[in-house]
Amino acid sequence: MSTKKRQMSTGTIALVTGANEGVGLATAHRPVTVRPVSIDVTDDESVRRAAEFVGREYGRLDVPVNNAGTLVRRQATEVSAADMRLEFETNAFGMVRVVHAMPPLLRRSPSPRIVTVSSDSAVFAKAAEKGSMFARSHDPFAYSATKTAVNMLTVTYANAFLDGPEPAHVKINAVTPGYVATDLNDFAGTPAGSF
Numbered sequence: 001m002s003t004k005k006r007q008m009s010t011g012t013i014a015l016v017t018g019a020n021e022g023v024g025l026a027t028a029h030r031p032v033t034v035r036p037v038s039i040d041v042t043d044d045e046s047v048r049r050a051a052e053f054v055g056r057e058y059g060r061l062d063v064p065v066n067n068a069g070t071l072v073r074r075q076a077t078e079v080s081a082a083d084m085r086l087e088f089e090t091n092a093f094g095m096v097r098v099v100h101a102m103p104p105l106l107r108r109s110p111s112p113r114i115v116t117v118s119s120d121s122a123v124f125a126k127a128a129e130k131g132s133m134f135a136r137s138h139d140p141f142a143y144s145a146t147k148t149a150v151n152m153l154t155v156t157y158a159n160a161f162l163d164g165p166e167p168a169h170v171k172i173n174a175v176t177p178g179y180v181a182t183d184l185n186d187f188a189g190t191p192a193g194s195f
Contacts, residue, residue, distance in 0.1 A: 018068030041068045041094030051101040060108035066095040066116040076141040084142040091146035114172040122147035
């Protein structure tokens with residue numbers, strides 16, 4: 001990798017976490033140019049290095065896409081608190097690590113956005129709907145809880161960005177791509193490249 005700082009890029013600069021497969025890979029293929037960046041959202045130092053790389057190579061960041069996620073399938077009654085740690089570390093705390101590391105880069109963007117990938121499994125109404133896929137499926141127990149946390153974190157960040165004097169121009173949204181075929185659901189649902 002080049003250590004020489006490039007001129008400020010003119011296109012949209014996005015950082016998509018978890019872009020090695022599934023929804024993240026399909027999202028990463030939307031930009032004109034894709035450059036792989038190693039980032040482990042469960043590791044503070046890895047996220048810091050990724051932020052440094054983006055700053056060095058592009059001078060700013062317009063859109064971090066918090067997509068990295070993991071799902072451990074296990075029946076709800078068999079899940080311990082320790083079992084839930086990996087999913088919370090990746091899906092919820094990983095989002096916080098990325099958002100925490102990126103403000104210096106986002107401040108240099110003319111139109112900064114933060115996108116966080118959520119899930120329909122985090123919607124209470126769907127989980128409570130008798131006979132629905134989400135009410136009948138108990139094995140993504142921790143995953144659904146992490147995505148519910150992600151939704152609340154997104155709303156809280158949005159309010160903080162509105163109230164804070166410096167990052168007030170940052171907009172943050174959570175999106176759910178629907179039931180997309182990825183390794184998380186044994187490739188059931190809509191193919192990831194078709195959304």
